[in-house]
Amino acid sequence: MLAPMAELSHRPLRELIEHFGGCDEYFTEMISAGALIGNGPFESFYTDNGPCPGKLVYQLVGADPGQLAAAAALLDRLDCKGIDINMGCSAPAITRTGAGVRWMADPDRAAAMIAQVRAITHRRLSVKLRIGMEDNFDYLVTFCRRLESEGVELITLHPRTGREKFKRRARWEYVDALHAALGIPVAGNGDIAGTEDLVRRAASGCCDAATYDGVMVGRAAVRAPWIFAAAKKVTGAILACPQANDAASSMDGVDDIDLEEVGLRFLDLLAKYQPPEFHISRARRFFNYFCDNLKWGTYVKNLLNRETALGGIAKTWPAYFREHPEDRETKAPALF
Ligand SMILES: Cc1cc2nc3c(=O)[nH]c(=O)nc-3n(C[C@H](O)[C@H](O)[C@H](O)COP(=O)(O)O)c2cc1C
Numbered sequence: 001m002l003a004p005m006a007e008l009s010h011r012p013l014r015e016l017i018e019h020f021g022g023c024d025e026y027f028t029e030m031i032s033a034g035a036l037i038g039n040g041p042f043e044s045f046y047t048d049n050g051p052c053p054g055k056l057v058y059q060l061v062g063a064d065p066g067q068l069a070a071a072a073a074l075l076d077r078l079d080c081k082g083i084d085i086n087m088g089c090s091a092p093a094i095t096r097t098g099a100g101v102r103w104m105a106d107p108d109r110a111a112a113m114i115a116q117v118r119a120i121t122h123r124r125l126s127v128k129l130r131i132g133m134e135d136n137f138d139y140l141v142t143f144c145r146r147l148e149s150e151g152v153e154l155i156t157l158h159p160r161t162g163r164e165k166f167k168r169r170a171r172w173e174y175v176d177a178l179h180a181a182l183g184i185p186v187a188g189n190g191d192i193a194g195t196e197d198l199v200r201r202a203a204s205g206c207c208d209a210a211t212y213d214g215v216m217v218g219r220a221a222v223r224a225p226w227i228f229a230a231a232k233k234v235t236g237a238i239l240a241c242p243q244a245n246d247a248a249s250s251m252d253g254v255d256d257i258d259l260e261e262v263g264l265r266f267l268d269l270l271a272k273y274q275p276p277e278f279h280i281s282r283a284r285r286f287f288n289y290f291c292d293n294l295k296w297g298t299y300v301k302n303l304l305n306r307e308t309a310l311g312g313i314a315k316t317w318p319a320y321f322r323e324h325p326e327d328r329e330t331k332a333p334a335l336f
Helices: 011-020 033-037 065-076 100-105 107-118 137-149 172-181 195-205 219-223 227-240 259-273 276-293 297-306 310-323
Strands: 026-032 056-061 082-087 124-132 154-161 186-189 214-216
Touching: 011 219, 011 227, 011 259, 011 276, 026 033, 033 056, 033 065, 056 065, 056 124, 065 082, 065 107, 082 100, 082 107, 100 107, 100 124, 107 124, 107 137, 124 137, 137 154, 137 172, 154 172, 154 214, 172 186, 195 214, 195 227, 219 227, 219 276, 259 276, 259 310, 276 297, 276 310, 297 310
Parallel strands: 026 056, 056 082, 082 124, 124 154, 154 186, 186 214
Antiparallel strands: none
């Protein structure tokens, strides 16, 4: 599954990922419940469910149960796979309002909010959360059981505390343990760095003795939008030929990728599917990760960050490959 990422998990990124073969579910970037019910000027871009509505999960963020329920009612009318509630965001601008991971500090309030949202939608209702504000697994299990009893059907755990943000490693053993403790599916998220990681994690979720039910990828899917296709190809080869123990490390996964072409295609998609007000911020966000594929990535990032319009980025990007043609192609999994 593609993780919800503000200013990144939008239609252009989904189009790019689909072009390589796609993933199973696309979570949108968090959508403010208040802005959605207030009919903000950009809401149609946040709720764009293309290119695969059947795989789309809308993520809502908010602190007010009534607003979240009203926003879920609006989303419920759109074609989608499900609705997710953000209980994991630890950005101060979000937690200050009582939203994101702040929900985890008050199980009664969180359970009552979920009951209210549950009452208005038959879509799959899920929650994405962290371990909690503190590192307390028993608290996490009790909290999640409350959500489960109110009708949550899937939990995605990013196994860090709210205070840790992106520090320390994601503690996947918590994902295993939560899966064992709950009756509903549990997915894991955090620190998948590349195709081999994804193949390894996904393997834990697809056998009879599954230790969890799904894997969600965030930043690595921006660096390598082909990661899901590459992982599926490698996994398929291992399933077809179990003796090939080292298949994951020896396979190319997907065909060589033309990085210049992917970057230009992203810019076209951005111009096509996002409003001009979003172009520069979204382009910077994307290239901030995508440039990690390049030998002189930091240099290119700096150049792109100076541009103030998509047209400038569309000139600077190919200019780099004229200087460094050797950087144009990459073999997908070998990078990481
Ligand atoms: C730029 C950025 C924006 C994010 N926005 C959201 C968001 O809108 N909702 C959410 O639940 N998590 C958000 N996250 C967290 C990711 O969904 C994910 O939990 C985190 O990046 C760890 O996964 P990764 O190591 O695969 O990137 C964001 C992360 C990043 C880097």
